[in-house]
Each structure stands twice: as C-alpha cells, then as structure tokens.
Amino acid sequence: MGRTTGITVSLGQAKAKPFGIVLRDAIKEEFGTNLEFARAAGKTQGRISQVINGPEFPDANTLSWVLETFVSFKLRERIREAWVRDFAAPRLDSDWLDGGDAVLSRINELAEQDPRLALRFAEQLRTRLDDPEAWQQATERVVHLRLRLASPGTAAVVISEMERQATVRDDPLDLLTSLWMRGNVLRNLENVPADTLLKTHQKAVQFADAFTPSDRSGRERWLNRKAQMDRDFALHMLSFHERKPLSEHDLQLALRAVEDSIRDGDDPAFYYMGMEVRARVELAIGWVVKAEDSIDEIRAQGLKHGTEVIEKTELTRAKILIARNEKERALERLVKISAYCLERTNLHHYRTADQLILRLVGSV
Numbered sequence: 001m002g003r004t005t006g007i008t009v010s011l012g013q014a015k016a017k018p019f020g021i022v023l024r025d026a027i028k029e030e031f032g033t034n035l036e037f038a039r040a041a042g043k044t045q046g047r048i049s050q051v052i053n054g055p056e057f058p059d060a061n062t063l064s065w066v067l068e069t070f071v072s073f074k075l076r077e078r079i080r081e082a083w084v085r086d087f088a089a090p091r092l093d094s095d096w097l098d099g100g101d102a103v104l105s106r107i108n109e110l111a112e113q114d115p116r117l118a119l120r121f122a123e124q125l126r127t128r129l130d131d132p133e134a135w136q137q138a139t140e141r142v143v144h145l146r147l148r149l150a151s152p153g154t155a156a157v158v159i160s161e162m163e164r165q166a167t168v169r170d171d172p173l174d175l176l177t178s179l180w181m182r183g184n185v186l187r188n189l190e191n192v193p194a195d196t197l198l199k200t201h202q203k204a205v206q207f208a209d210a211f212t213p214s215d216r217s218g219r220e221r222w223l224n225r226k227a228q229m230d231r232d233f234a235l236h237m238l239s240f241h242e243r244k245p246l247s248e249h250d251l252q253l254a255l256r257a258v259e260d261s262i263r264d265g266d267d268p269a270f271y272y273m274g275m276e277v278r279a280r281v282e283l284a285i286g287w288v289v290k291a292e293d294s295i296d297e298i299r300a301q302g303l304k305h306g307t308e309v310i311e312k313t314e315l316t317r318a319k320i321l322i323a324r325n326e327k328e329r330a331l332e333r334l335v336k337i338s339a340y341c342l343e344r345t346n347l348h349h350y351r352t353a354d355q356l357i358l359r360l361v362g363s364v
Contacts, residue, residue: 020052022082023066026075027052041069057087060109073343084114104137113146113193115345119145138163148308150347152188159185172211173218176225179204182234187239188348194240201236204229219264227270230261234277241284246269248285255281271299276312283316288323289318311341311349318356331360 007178017025027048031037038048043065051058051066058066065084067076103125112119122145139162146155159182166174183201186192208226211220237254240246258281262274286362295313314337321330328359334357 016085017082019079019082019086020054023079024052024078025073025213026070027239030070030072030075037069041065058083060112063113065318078342080113084108084110084117104134106142107138107141111141111148112344115145115148119149132165132169132171132174132221135165136177140177140181143185144307145181147185147188148346148348150188150351152185152287156182156189156285158184172207173213173221173225176204176207176222180225180229180232183229183236187232194243197236197239200227201233208266223264224266224270227261227265229269230257230264231277234258234281234296238277248282251281251285254320255285256293272301272309276309276316279313280319283319283323287322295320305358308346309344311337311344314340315352318353322360327360331357333361 010328027037031040033090034045034048034052038045041048051062063080072077080270089252103121106117107122107125110121117317119142122138122141126135129135129138143155143162145160145225146152146158159178161176162181163175166178166191170315179200183197183204186197186200208222208229214223234254234257237246237250237257239249253284255278258274262278263275265271275294275298279291279298282288282294283291295316298309298313314333318333318337321327321333334353338350338357339354341347341353
C-alpha cells in the first residue's frame with residue numbers, strides 16, 4: 001500500500017490495518033469485487049483503485065461517498081475508524097501549528113465524519129493560538145461542535161470566554177459574534193424563558209445597529225452576522241411555537257426575518273440555510289405545499305451548502321408527512337433519519353428525531 005501513518009503501537013498489540021486494506025477487505029465482504037463496488041458507487045474501477053492504493057489520501061468527501069455505498073453499519077464503522085486513524089489524527093497532530101487556516105479546514109472536514117475527534121483537536125488548537133482572529137475561529141468551531149454533540153451548557157461556558165476576550169481586546173465584531181452565538185446556545189437549553197432568549201437576541205441586534213465597520217472585510221462580516229441574526233430570530237420563534245403555538249402574525253414576522261436573511265447574505269450557504277428555515281416557518285403557518293417546494297429547491301441544488309443540511313431537510317420532510325397525516329411514512333423516515341444522525345454523531349438532530357418518534361408511536 002505504501003502508506004505510513006506515524007502511529008506507534010505498544011509491543012504485544014496487533015498493529016491496525018491501513019485504510020486501503022480495510023476498505024479492500026470490506027469491499028470483498030459486501031460486494032465481492034471492486035467492479036461491483038464501483039457500480040454501486042457510480043464510480044470507475046480506476047477511481048476505486050486510487051482510493052484503495054493512493055497515492056493521495058482520501059479526503060472527507062471521498063470518505064462520505066465510500067461510506068454511503070455500504071449497507072453494513074459494521075463495515076462503515078470499520079472503514080471510518082481506519083480513515084480517522086490514518087488520515088485525520090496524524091495529520092492534525094503533526095502540523096496543526098503550521099497555519100491556523102489549514103488546520104481549521106482539516107477540523108471542518110473531520111467534523112463531518114467524527115465530531116468528537118474534531119472537537120478534541122479544536123479545543124487543543126485554541127489553547128495554542130496567539131493570533132486573536134485564529135483563536136476566535138477555532139473557538140467558534142468549538143461552540144458549534146458542542147451544540148452538535150448536544151452539549152449546550154458547556155457551549156455557554158465557551159461563549160462567556162469569547163465575550164471576555166472580545167471585551168479585553170475591544171473588538172466589536174468578535175463581541176457581536178459572542179452575543180449572537182449566546183442566543184443560539186440559549187435556544188438549545190431546556191426551559192429557558194422566551195423573554196430571556198428574546199432579550200439576548202435584541203441585545204445582539206442593538207449592538208449590531210450601533211456601529212458600522214469602515215473597512216470592507218469588517219463590513220462584510222458585520223452584514224453576514226446581521227443576516228444570521230435575522231435567520232436566528234425565525235429559529236427562536238419556531239422554538240417558541242413548538243412550546244406553545246404562536247399566532248399567524250408572529251409567524252409572519254418570523255417569515256419576513258428569514259426572507260431578509262436570504263436576501264442579505266452574500267454566501268450561497270445563507271440562501272439554502274435560509275430556505276430550510278423558511279420551509280419550517282411555512283409549515284408552521286400551515287402552508288404545506290409551499291414548505292414542500294422550499295425543501296425541494298434545497299434538495300435540487302443546495303445540499304452541498306451549509307452544515308447538517310441533509311439532517312435538517314429530512315426532518316422537515318418528516319414533519320410535512322405528519323402535517324399530511326401520513327404518520328406511518330413519517331415514522332419510517334424518522335427512524336432512518338435517527339440512524340443517520342447517530343451514525344454521524346449528530347446528537348442534536350438525533351435527539352430531535354427521537355422526540356418526534358416518541359410523539360408518533362402512540363398515534364400511528
């Protein structure tokens with residue numbers, strides 16, 4: 001195979017097989033031949049040979065389609081573990097101090113496959129960074145990963161640290177980020193009063209409105225934060241609606257906010273992530289067909305944009321089925337979503353799917 005991982009093993013331990021051998025054995029076990037695997041994956045035999053034998057390391061996107069081709073959960077986990085062992089941990093351990101941007105990019109890739117390991121590296125990275133901007137980016141990644149792992153309480157602790165650091169540096173954009181993200185964390189905490197969440201959101205909005213950065217880079221970041229806060233206002237309203245149904249007037253306010261976010265964001269991810277939230281608001285209003293159209297647009301074009309888009313859109317599709325009173329189909333979809341989220345260690349959306357399943361099992 002010609003690949004070295006830099007991992008040492010203790011005497012008496014069996015050395016782990018390299019990724020290529022693990023993948024080759026898994027293909028033989030489930031598909032018999034590389035040709036059959038290539039057909040199932042929609043790839044050429046040459047491409048399969050490249051993934052197995054190198055010379056370049058398979059990135060997270062390659063790992064994703066490889067895993068999706070397998071049916072066996074056991075084999076998928078075996079392949080994933082080999083990939084992390086050979087290509088994720090060693091590379092991060094050896095060169096993370098060579099450049100913050102490169103390391104953060106690797107952490108983002110790793111987060112899609114192993115968020116726990118990604119969180120560990122992001123935590124370690126931010127303790128070693130002297131550059132405030134790089135520290136801020138790594139710390140934001142820590143917050144997002146803790147939320148994905150259904151740990152909003154510890155995410156709140158990190159937010160407080162971000163706010164203190166931004167205050168010491170007198171950096172208004174980083175302070176705005178900490179204020180904005182605090183609302184996201186509060187929304188994921190159980191039993192947080194609605195007025196507390198709204199006051200936190202309003203504080204961030206008022207802070208954003210109080211200044212406009214003069215330089216182009218700062219202004220772009222400021223505009224993006226405002227677009228994100230508009231989208232988050234809609235998400236806050238949806239969280240209130242789940243506790244106690246809101247009036248159509250309140251839901252229309254949420255709809256206008258998310259449409260402002262879609263209009264003002266300058267990144268394709270803003271459009272598609274906004275469309276996903278808009279679909280949920282439309283469904284809450286009772287516009288089932290419009291919600292379905294919004295989801296179809298994302299599925300047609302936007303799954304590559306943003307984070308956790310597949311999980312979010314599939315959950316909304318299940319809710320659409322529930323609204324259509326197709327509860328058995330909704331339950332079947334939710335069971336698949338739950339397994340998918342658990343496999344990807346997306347515990348936040350796994351919990352959401354599980355809660356919807358519990359509501360349905362007594363009514364199907």
